[in-house]
Amino acid sequence: MAGDPRSRVRPYDLLALGLVGIRTRRLRAALSALGIAIGIATMVVVTGVPASSQKALLAELARLGPGLLHANAVPDQHPPVRLPAESVAVTTRIPPVTAVSAVANTHRTVSRHERTDAAVGIAVLAGRPDLAHTLDVRMRAGRFLDAVTERFPAVVLGAEAAQDLGIVDVAASAPVQAVIDGRRFTVIGVLQPVPLAPELDRAVVVGWDAAVRWLRFDGHPTVLYVQADEAAVEQVRAVLPATVYPESPGMVQVSRPSDALAAKRSTEATFSALFLGLAGVALLVGGIGVANTMVISVLERRREIGLRRALGATRGHICLQFLAESVALSVLGAVVGTAAGAAATVAYAIHHGWPPVVPPTLVAAAVGGAVLVGVVSGAYPAIRAARLSPTEALAVG
Structure with missing residues (x-):
């Protein structure tokens, strides 16, 4: 029954279930996380490098007396x-x-x-x-x-x-x-x-x-x-x-x-638009990679889904399991991508003599964006897995 406490999955158990697919298919998980990592690293680089350049440019414009x-x-x-x-x-x-x-x-x-x-x-x-x-x-x-x-x-x-x-x-x-x-x-x-x-x-x-x-x-x-x-x-x-x-x-x-004031304001607006556009493209690419991996994972694990359903798992449990796996892949990729992107940004800025800028909120934004990408990317595969009936899943030869 819906109100039966035994039908509920604790957060710890949900996390363990979400990591099952990652532990058992490590190479595929690594490649999928790599897609997100590349997307997040791209977001960090295309945000940090222009921000570093912008800071150097704005400092130069400030010397021209915009006020x-x-x-x-x-x-x-x-x-x-x-x-x-x-x-x-x-x-x-x-x-x-x-x-x-x-x-x-x-x-x-x-x-x-x-x-x-x-x-x-x-x-x-x-x-x-x-x-x-x-x-x-x-x-x-x-x-x-x-x-x-x-x-x-x-x-x-x-x-x-x-x-x-x-x-x-x-x-x-x-x-x-x-x-x-x-x-x-x-x-x-x-x-x-x-x-x-x-x-x-x-x-x-x-x-x-x-x-x-x-x-x-x-x-x-x-x-x-x-x-x-x-x-x-x-x-x-x-x-x-x-x-x-x-x-x-x-x-x-x-x-x-x-005129330096007009140039400074124009520079700020241009860079802001550039950040949003490039970051969006990077996350879209990473999300497509995760969605593809999760769809394939559902197709390959239909017997597992059928067995769990036969043992009493509800549609909600199956859906949450695959959503958790999708989010875990995305967060893993976000952590790796943020670290790689920050390192690349700092190295590039120092090489060009700019003050390195990695916005403090970028890490939180990257993880939050990864969670959102994971939920969106895993929604369809999770719903598809939850809709499989036990007999249909176990009958797959």
Whole structure:
């Protein structure tokens, strides 16, 4: 009877029954599990390798400043428009903004010595110490301005400006100087090229306070550099003019979000679609292999099925037995495939200099996918086996 406890199969017994076919037909089980292993390994590789490549690519795109905005006054106005002196302070109050800095053109000239002519095409900029962090500035030599040196006659040179002035290195033992507006400033650093602000390459940067004290700088920034959360860049761009210059927001122009942001979002979407497509194909191939093996197993084991039915096994017991065997084959293949795929992914990523990425959830997803594949693949063979009557099964010669 359906309610008879003796007709129920304990989980341990069900697992033992499911492993009978695997133990007695080891070569066939191994080949069937190999099909799933190849499918799962393919899923891991086609997920891990592009993910590793994507991580390296996104890191490179992040260096191009996908969340960076430039804000400056509209040029060629009469009288000229100047950004308020408090522009940096008010911009930091925008919640998605993560960093703000600024530079200002002092309209001064720079030369190597008092007796040489002023260098052509090199701007003298007042800069804030947080400029290095905001623009991810790297130093070729020396160091950038800080809270102390920005108050003294010290200067940092852009890469091209240093070359034009004939200064390639700085050393504390033999300080190098440049002349700005007739006053000597000590060169404390030389920048590497700055991809996020190429205008700094042909500039010399003086501390904000030092420019006010020695260069008659009025404290009004020329350009604001604003780093914001990538997801909110467009919203920050929309409110930035009114925040910076509430009296006349139309006099503030803000750059478009970096093309790197669009490239980054496109890359993420493309890779996500690629993962799903390739993983689906891999699992489909593995599932077909298991289904084929289980159908053949049912055909070969009809006498066993008939004998078990004659001894009292119900249709449900037979169905669960073959489902358990199908799931066991799939899980076995998933374990082997996950290990092989992870090893291949790590080796490939290291060979190409990428950070290896095997998503932590991938193992659980692989096992869960294998169980699902096992159930789906074994459903028809299990139902077919359960439908065999004892007499029909035992009559097969």
